[in-house]
Amino acid sequence: MIITRTLQLALATVSALIIVMAQANDVGIAALLRSAIDVACTSSQSDLAQMANRLGNANGVEEKLIKVRGVTIGWQRRFTRADGSEIRLQAVAPTGRPQRFSAEYWTPIAGVIRPIMTAVTDAECAIQLGRRLLYDDTTDAAITLEHLDATLVPTGITEPLNPAIPPGDDEGGVLVAMVDAGVNYLLPAIAQRLARAGDGTILGYDYWDLDHRPFDANPARSPFFPQRHGTRTASLLLREAPQARLVPYRYPRPDMRRMTDLVRDAATKGISIVNLSLGSNKKDDWEAFAQVAKEYSEILFVVSAGNNGRDIDARPVYPAVLPLDNIITVTSSEIDGQLAPGSNHGQTSVDLLVPAERLSVTSFEGHSMRVSGSSYAAARISAMAARLLAKNPTWRAPELKTAILARAIRPISNHKIYVAQGFIPDPQTAEQRSPVPRDVELKEIDSRELTATNLYNGHQSKDIFTHELILTLVYFERTSWDFVRLEHALKHAAKILRQCSIYMPRADLHMLRGPEMFLYFTESNAKQLASRLSFRRPTIYFVRDSLKADAYEAEAIARGNSATRPILTNTVWMTEGISNAGIGLAHEIVHLLMDSGEHVDFPQNVMRADTSPENIRFTDTQCETMRRVGMEGELLKPLS
Structure with missing residues (x-):
C-alpha cells in the first residue's frame, strides 16, 4: 500500500513536471514566432539570406512565390535551425501591399519534420490568432x-x-460513396446516415491516413487551417436523397494509386454510385482511377468539373475529362441555367449544368452556411441518382446515366453552348418528369376560343358592364396546364373582374409544343418566346416554373416595368405552382390594367400580396383606376 501511494505521488510529480516543461516549451515557441513575425514584417523586401541573418541561427533553404491563376499574390520562405527545427514564413499581398503575414514552427518528431504552432497577423502586422497541433x-x-x-x-x-x-445502427437505404476529404461523423445528422456493417463499423475508409476514420480534414494547403469540404458536400447529398446511406472515403492524396483499392472496395460493398467532388490538373494522378473505373463499368461516377473558370476541353481537369461511359461530369449554373462565374465548362467533357450557387449546406461545425460551385452540382446529381436507384434497384451505371441525361434541357438555339447534354433546372425532382423530347420545334398544336357564354355560364347580362377585355392565353404541353384548368381559372377571374364592370366577350387559347427551355420563365426565355409569336396582347403565358433568382408564382410585365424589355409589355407569366389560379390570374390582370406593381393591405382585397380564397374584393377607387388606365393603355375598350 505504501509502495502504491509512493508510485502515485511519483507519477503525479512526473506528470506535473512534463506539463510545466511543455508549457515552458510553448512559451519559447511563441516567443520565437513573435520574433519571426517581426522579421517578416520589417524586412519583407529583403532576400532569403538577409532574412535568415535577421532570424539568427537560421539558414534560408527555400523560397517560392504564391500564385493564383498565374498572378503572384505573395511569397513563402523556409528556414532551418541548428536543432533541426524550421521556421516557415508567408506573406500574402494580393494588391502588392501585404495583407497578412504568418509564421510557423516545425520540429522533428520520430524523425519526421512536423508542424507545431503558427501565428497569423493582420495587415498592420499585429498577431490576431494562432494554432497549435497536439x-x-x-x-x-x-x-x-x-x-x-x-x-x-x-x-x-x-x-x-x-x-x-x-x-x-444502419438505417438502410441506397449506398452512395463520397470520395472527398472525409466527413465530420461527430455530427448526428451525418453519423445517423452512415452505412454500417453488421457489427456497427462504418463501410468507409481513410485512404489518406490508411485507417478506418475518414474524418473531414484536408491539410494540403495548411495543417493549421485544414479545409473542411466533405461535410458540406455530404450534407447536401443526404438532404436531397433521404434514401441514401453514406459511405465516406477520404481520398488518397499522398498516393493516388490507392484509388484502385478504393474503387475495388466500393465494388465489393455493392456500391453503384460514387460522388467525386474533387480533381486536379495532373493526368498522372488519375491514371489508376481511370483504369479501375473502366474495369467497374457498373458503377456510376459523378464528377465535378471544377471551379477554375475555364474550358476543360482545351485545358483539362481530371478526372472530369476522362472519356469513360460510366462518368457524368457536372458543373454549376445560376438558377436560370447560365454558367456560374468561375465554373468550368466544356462542350465535350462536361455533361450537365446544374444550379449550385448560394446553396444552403451544413458546415463542419454543424452550422448552416451558403456555398457555391461544381462540387455541389455533382452532389445534387449523385442525390438524383440515389433516388432513381431507390425506385429501380436493379439499375446500374448505364441505366442511371441514361435516365439522368434524359432530363437535361438543351439550350435554346441562340444561347452559348457550354456543356454536352444541357441543363437540369430541378435536380431535386427531375426524375419525376418524363424524359425531355429532343430537337422539338416551336409550333401551335391546338387553339380554342372561350366565349362569353362559356365564361359566364350563358346567363350574364351585358347591362352591368362598361368595358371589355379580350385575353390571349398561351400554354404548353408537358405541363400541368390544360384546357380544363385554364377554363376554370378564367371563369373565376371573369367573375372577380365583373365587380369593376369589366366584361370578357371571349378569350383565345393557344396550346404550343416547343423546346423544353420555353417551359421555364426567365427573362431571356420569355423574350425569345415572345419574339417568335404574334398573339394579341394582353397575353397570359402558363409555364412550368420560374427560374428567376427572385421567383414568384406569377409575374406581370406592364408598361411601367418593361422599359428594358419592351417585347414583353402587357404579358403575364404564371407557373404551375400558383395557388388559387383564378384569383392569381385576376390579380395579375389588374397589375396590367393599372400599370402598377403595388399591393394593398385592405382586408379581402384582390391586390393583397397573397392570393388567398377570401381575397376577391376591389374598392371603388381601384375599379375607377383600372378602367381609366386600362383605356389609356389600350387594353380595355368601352362597350358600345
Missing part, C-alpha cells in the same frame, strides 16, 4: 488542433483531427 505519443499522429488567441495562449477551443467514430 500529437499522440504512441502514434506520433496529430490528434487535436488547438486555437490560440492574439497572445498565442490557448482559447479553450479545440478541433479533433482523427476522433473515434460514434456507435450507431
Whole structure:
C-alpha cells in the first residue's frame, strides 16, 4: 500500500513536471514566432539570406512565390535551425501591399519534420490568432488542433483531427460513396446516415491516413487551417436523397494509386454510385482511377468539373475529362441555367449544368452556411441518382446515366453552348418528369376560343358592364396546364373582374409544343418566346416554373416595368405552382390594367400580396383606376 501511494505521488510529480516543461516549451515557441513575425514584417523586401541573418541561427533553404491563376499574390520562405527545427514564413499581398503575414514552427518528431504552432497577423502586422497541433505519443499522429488567441495562449477551443467514430445502427437505404476529404461523423445528422456493417463499423475508409476514420480534414494547403469540404458536400447529398446511406472515403492524396483499392472496395460493398467532388490538373494522378473505373463499368461516377473558370476541353481537369461511359461530369449554373462565374465548362467533357450557387449546406461545425460551385452540382446529381436507384434497384451505371441525361434541357438555339447534354433546372425532382423530347420545334398544336357564354355560364347580362377585355392565353404541353384548368381559372377571374364592370366577350387559347427551355420563365426565355409569336396582347403565358433568382408564382410585365424589355409589355407569366389560379390570374390582370406593381393591405382585397380564397374584393377607387388606365393603355375598350 505504501509502495502504491509512493508510485502515485511519483507519477503525479512526473506528470506535473512534463506539463510545466511543455508549457515552458510553448512559451519559447511563441516567443520565437513573435520574433519571426517581426522579421517578416520589417524586412519583407529583403532576400532569403538577409532574412535568415535577421532570424539568427537560421539558414534560408527555400523560397517560392504564391500564385493564383498565374498572378503572384505573395511569397513563402523556409528556414532551418541548428536543432533541426524550421521556421516557415508567408506573406500574402494580393494588391502588392501585404495583407497578412504568418509564421510557423516545425520540429522533428520520430524523425519526421512536423508542424507545431503558427501565428497569423493582420495587415498592420499585429498577431490576431494562432494554432497549435497536439500529437499522440504512441502514434506520433496529430490528434487535436488547438486555437490560440492574439497572445498565442490557448482559447479553450479545440478541433479533433482523427476522433473515434460514434456507435450507431444502419438505417438502410441506397449506398452512395463520397470520395472527398472525409466527413465530420461527430455530427448526428451525418453519423445517423452512415452505412454500417453488421457489427456497427462504418463501410468507409481513410485512404489518406490508411485507417478506418475518414474524418473531414484536408491539410494540403495548411495543417493549421485544414479545409473542411466533405461535410458540406455530404450534407447536401443526404438532404436531397433521404434514401441514401453514406459511405465516406477520404481520398488518397499522398498516393493516388490507392484509388484502385478504393474503387475495388466500393465494388465489393455493392456500391453503384460514387460522388467525386474533387480533381486536379495532373493526368498522372488519375491514371489508376481511370483504369479501375473502366474495369467497374457498373458503377456510376459523378464528377465535378471544377471551379477554375475555364474550358476543360482545351485545358483539362481530371478526372472530369476522362472519356469513360460510366462518368457524368457536372458543373454549376445560376438558377436560370447560365454558367456560374468561375465554373468550368466544356462542350465535350462536361455533361450537365446544374444550379449550385448560394446553396444552403451544413458546415463542419454543424452550422448552416451558403456555398457555391461544381462540387455541389455533382452532389445534387449523385442525390438524383440515389433516388432513381431507390425506385429501380436493379439499375446500374448505364441505366442511371441514361435516365439522368434524359432530363437535361438543351439550350435554346441562340444561347452559348457550354456543356454536352444541357441543363437540369430541378435536380431535386427531375426524375419525376418524363424524359425531355429532343430537337422539338416551336409550333401551335391546338387553339380554342372561350366565349362569353362559356365564361359566364350563358346567363350574364351585358347591362352591368362598361368595358371589355379580350385575353390571349398561351400554354404548353408537358405541363400541368390544360384546357380544363385554364377554363376554370378564367371563369373565376371573369367573375372577380365583373365587380369593376369589366366584361370578357371571349378569350383565345393557344396550346404550343416547343423546346423544353420555353417551359421555364426567365427573362431571356420569355423574350425569345415572345419574339417568335404574334398573339394579341394582353397575353397570359402558363409555364412550368420560374427560374428567376427572385421567383414568384406569377409575374406581370406592364408598361411601367418593361422599359428594358419592351417585347414583353402587357404579358403575364404564371407557373404551375400558383395557388388559387383564378384569383392569381385576376390579380395579375389588374397589375396590367393599372400599370402598377403595388399591393394593398385592405382586408379581402384582390391586390393583397397573397392570393388567398377570401381575397376577391376591389374598392371603388381601384375599379375607377383600372378602367381609366386600362383605356389609356389600350387594353380595355368601352362597350358600345
